[in-house]
Amino acid sequence: MNLDMFAMQAFTGLSVFTILTLMALGLAIVFGLMGVINMAHGELMAMGAYTTYFTSQFFSKYLPSLFGIYFLVGIVLAFFVTFAFGWLLERGLIRFLYKRPLDTMLATWGLSLILQQLFRQFISAKEVEVTTVSWLKGAWQASENVSLPLSRIFIIVLAVVTAAAVYAFLYRTRWGLRIRAVTQNRAMAGAAGINTERVDAFTFALGCGLAGIAGSSFTMLASTGPTTGQAYIVDTFIVVVFGGVESLLGTIASAFMIGQMQAWFEYSMSGSMARAGILLLVIVVLYFRPNGLFATKVRRA
Amino acid sequence: MTTSTTPSTSTAPRGANLWGVGSFLLLALLLFVVFPLSMDVFRLGLAAKYLSLAFCAAGIVLVWGYGGILSLGQGVFFGLGSYFMAMFLKLEAAGNADSSSGTALSAFFGSAGLPDFMAWNSVEVLPWWWEPFHHVSFTVLAILIGPPLVAFVLGYVNFRKRVGGVYFSIVTLALAAIMAIMIIGQQGYTGGVNGITDFKTFLGMDLDTERAKFVMYFITAALLLLCVAIGAFILRSRVGRVLVAIRDREDRVRFSGYDPALFKAFIFAVAALFSAIGGAMFTLQVGLASPSLVGIVPSVEMVIYAAVGGRLSLIGAVYGALLVGWAKTFFSENFVEFWPYLIGALFIVVVMFLPTGLAGLVDRLRGGFLRREGR
Amino acid sequence: MPGLILQVDGLTVSFDGFKAVDDLNFYVEQDELRCVIGPNGAGKTTLLDMICGKTKPTSGTIKFKHLRLNEMIEYQITRAGVGRKFQNPSVYEDLTVSENLDISWPKKRNVLGSLFFRPNHAMTEKIESVATQIFLQDQLDIKAGLLSHGQKQWLEIGMLLMQDPELLLLDEPVAGMSAREREQTAELLTGISKGRSTVVIEHDMAFVRMIAHKVTVLHQGKLLAEGSMDQVQSDPRVVETYLGH
Numbered sequence: 001m002n003l004d005m006f007a008m009q010a011f012t013g014l015s016v017f018t019i020l021t022l023m024a025l026g027l028a029i030v031f032g033l034m035g036v037i038n039m040a041h042g043e044l045m046a047m048g049a050y051t052t053y054f055t056s057q058f059f060s061k062y063l064p065s066l067f068g069i070y071f072l073v074g075i076v077l078a079f080f081v082t083f084a085f086g087w088l089l090e091r092g093l094i095r096f097l098y099k100r101p102l103d104t105m106l107a108t109w110g111l112s113l114i115l116q117q118l119f120r121q122f123i124s125a126k127e128v129e130v131t132t133v134s135w136l137k138g139a140w141q142a143s144e145n146v147s148l149p150l151s152r153i154f155i156i157v158l159a160v161v162t163a164a165a166v167y168a169f170l171y172r173t174r175w176g177l178r179i180r181a182v183t184q185n186r187a188m189a190g191a192a193g194i195n196t197e198r199v200d201a202f203t204f205a206l207g208c209g210l211a212g213i214a215g216s217s218f219t220m221l222a223s224t225g226p227t228t229g230q231a232y233i234v235d236t237f238i239v240v241v242f243g244g245v246e247s248l249l250g251t252i253a254s255a256f257m258i259g260q261m262q263a264w265f266e267y268s269m270s271g272s273m274a275r276a277g278i279l280l281l282v283i284v285v286l287y288f289r290p291n292g293l294f295a296t297k298v299r300r301a
Numbered sequence: 302m303t304t305s306t307t308p309s310t311s312t313a314p315r316g317a318n319l320w321g322v323g324s325f326l327l328l329a330l331l332l333f334v335v336f337p338l339s340m341d342v343f344r345l346g347l348a349a350k351y352l353s354l355a356f357c358a359a360g361i362v363l364v365w366g367y368g369g370i371l372s373l374g375q376g377v378f379f380g381l382g383s384y385f386m387a388m389f390l391k392l393e394a395a396g397n398a399d400s401s402s403g404t405a406l407s408a409f410f411g412s413a414g415l416p417d418f419m420a421w422n423s424v425e426v427l428p429w430w431w432e433p434f435h436h437v438s439f440t441v442l443a444i445l446i447g448p449p450l451v452a453f454v455l456g457y458v459n460f461r462k463r464v465g466g467v468y469f470s471i472v473t474l475a476l477a478a479i480m481a482i483m484i485i486g487q488q489g490y491t492g493g494v495n496g497i498t499d500f501k502t503f504l505g506m507d508l509d510t511e512r513a514k515f516v517m518y519f520i521t522a523a524l525l526l527l528c529v530a531i532g533a534f535i536l537r538s539r540v541g542r543v544l545v546a547i548r549d550r551e552d553r554v555r556f557s558g559y560d561p562a563l564f565k566a567f568i569f570a571v572a573a574l575f576s577a578i579g580g581a582m583f584t585l586q587v588g589l590a591s592p593s594l595v596g597i598v599p600s601v602e603m604v605i606y607a608a609v610g611g612r613l614s615l616i617g618a619v620y621g622a623l624l625v626g627w628a629k630t631f632f633s634e635n636f637v638e639f640w641p642y643l644i645g646a647l648f649i650v651v652v653m654f655l656p657t658g659l660a661g662l663v664d665r666l667r668g669g670f671l672r673r674e675g676r
Numbered sequence: 677m678p679g680l681i682l683q684v685d686g687l688t689v690s691f692d693g694f695k696a697v698d699d700l701n702f703y704v705e706q707d708e709l710r711c712v713i714g715p716n717g718a719g720k721t722t723l724l725d726m727i728c729g730k731t732k733p734t735s736g737t738i739k740f741k742h743l744r745l746n747e748m749i750e751y752q753i754t755r756a757g758v759g760r761k762f763q764n765p766s767v768y769e770d771l772t773v774s775e776n777l778d779i780s781w782p783k784k785r786n787v788l789g790s791l792f793f794r795p796n797h798a799m800t801e802k803i804e805s806v807a808t809q810i811f812l813q814d815q816l817d818i819k820a821g822l823l824s825h826g827q828k829q830w831l832e833i834g835m836l837l838m839q840d841p842e843l844l845l846l847d848e849p850v851a852g853m854s855a856r857e858r859e860q861t862a863e864l865l866t867g868i869s870k871g872r873s874t875v876v877i878e879h880d881m882a883f884v885r886m887i888a889h890k891v892t893v894l895h896q897g898k899l900l901a902e903g904s905m906d907q908v909q910s911d912p913r914v915v916e917t918y919l920g921h
Contacts, residue, residue, distance in 0.1 A: 037467060097652070097653070101466070102365075102371040102470065105467075106601075106605075106608065107649045107652040107653065109601055109648055110644070110645040110646065110648025110652075111645060113642075113644060113648070114642055114646065117642055120638075234474070234475070234478055237474075241471050272482045272483075272485065276479045276482045276483055279476075279478055279482075283472050283475055283476070286464060286468055286471075286472060287459060287462060290459075290462050290463060290464040290468060535791065538791050539778075539784070539790035540787060540790045540791050542771060542775050542779050543779060543790060545768065545771055546768040546770075546771060546779055549770050549771070550766060550769075552730075555749075556728060556750060556751075556754050556760050557754065558751050558782055558839065560751045560786075563786065563787050564787055
């Protein structure tokens, strides 16, 4: 394999890594910080994607001259739509199931079935395509043989920005401090005057909002249909669980490793075997490190 | 799990035994008398299909209700049982001298005795791991021993390492996904997404006749009741109490001198056995082994049968499977778009408001028959 | 050394650099009732955790009879004859009192044995007698989750009685009990420690005085003082760090 091919491979790996990171960040917040397993996380990504789709429709119909910026608007809108939905979801369902992670899995699975059917019935049973904005079409010719799609570069940048923003938010703002306080020691946080219920709703909604951003950006890579969420959810879970649920950094590292492995597996074997291979690998790793690769030794009380 | 969601139906106090036996007999009456008398062959066949899924539900009661392990991959064991049986039936059909279209095709392609889908996929020689399935004794042994063995080893290895509840559930999910992917991907050897179908006879008995369908139904019902009885025996034994203790406080159980990993692996294997038998009976009746019953979606659906019926009740699980199955058929016939809403809502409602399912409701209505009074 | 049932040598456990127990030597003789006292965070519970296998030591050895407990896992240690009672009452809330006791019967604790286990006369008798000893003979069919805090403590002691261990490890057995309950528990404990070796962690000095043969004082993971209750109570170091003025 020559240098050009290697560069392309590495880029693909990098691209997959950032995609997984974007998907997993939201779940890591919800699962890692709150211990909630939201099986409908994939549908939230789809929701973000559909929001972007509608944004593109709206712009092309009513604001055709501004079509170039629809995408950025779409991402922002996707965040807010899924954030709001997440807030409602937490208040309406999730908060009753906090001490019961297995039950949460089942209930949110049911929700995902409902959402899928809602998409199928009220949007379209068929997949919808979104037109990429002109300034993201095509590729960057890094060298004669190496051509890197602009859309993927955008996603890489978006993932970095989002991850940095999340980190900054959690570790550098008052709200982030509240969130960390509540997730680490609820009773004390409440005693210190923090409105734990509001923080819970916010944290969960934030995780959902991130899913929305992820879904929205993927419209550039693939079409969106009612079952798109399901296709993403297994990968997302694998990344989060593999990395060790309590560590955001672990999630990112895990996304990197899995991204690379996926790119290389797919290079050397068929698509389906690659997926099976990754899943198998994760099972084996979980055996050796039951709490994920990067889990800390000290268990939370 | 806390006491608020898991009432005292864990072991058999003096009075409850009567109730337990009574419900069992009632179920037997329903399955052996009421159904056959009131349904035509077609509906009976549908009931048989739901009953084969009830095996999985019963297993899930054992493993989840009592063992506290949410297995989201029972489809794997159901699938193993189903495919093993299918392989036997397919080889029997392919080997038959009288020409069905399948064998004619194989003969045409120059490979008589080869299942048709293999011929279509240019597989020229029967893979070595198909060979033993020529024999019924091997097939039956494979169904009864293979899946439980896999489950035991997988379970023990993970539980020994204290892989926790959520993580293990995700492992079972991943396994279901892997198996479905592999089956679909290896089309030449497994029939791919279409599955294995087109069987003609079982040990010489023609599978398509009404008589055969009746016989299969009764065998399925009988085996199901046998499994329920075995499950009840296990739960009433000390193993049942240890499982409840493990579910309650696994760490503490070690200090009572038990190895929780062994018990959990055992019950996981029992559930796998039940599911495998269910899978085999399914294939015999429906005439199909398909990856659509192996992956994540069907595996999670099996949990809902148990949840609706009552995760602590083996008999409830059977009713749950029948009810949900019937609802699914009804809605697919009449309001096909409504079904996902219904089953989605079922998941949510049962988890939030009916954690002990219908059986729990019945218990509450019976009012204190099983209840132990406080001071 | 002869007569020693428990021999702890150089035991250390470190959590991320913090030494909860630091190079501790601790010896218990056969049939002794030893009380371990000390301020919070002294390492008392951690010591018990390591003996019964709940926590793995970083270094040092724990010998029980001829067995090296630090190389065994919990259920093996329990089967070897070590019984632990936990700080918070740890009973199986979803099982009845009778079932809690039944499950503690130290026979047939593997799967096959449990599957075909039939209660025999000896066991039923023992359950009745233990239940009487722990004042719960009328509550045999009640779910353990419905018992009061004190009763749960007694049930846990009852479970230990069923297990019939040679070495009893009790962590704050009277915590949260009324004065009357403490008296009853003291009676109970003096009774069950006959013919057994017992290590008790407690904070209630009056209670310790009632039952202890010998007292060990721990502080910051190390041994501070050891001796009879009088000796320890008059030791200036102990007074300064723990007992107060």
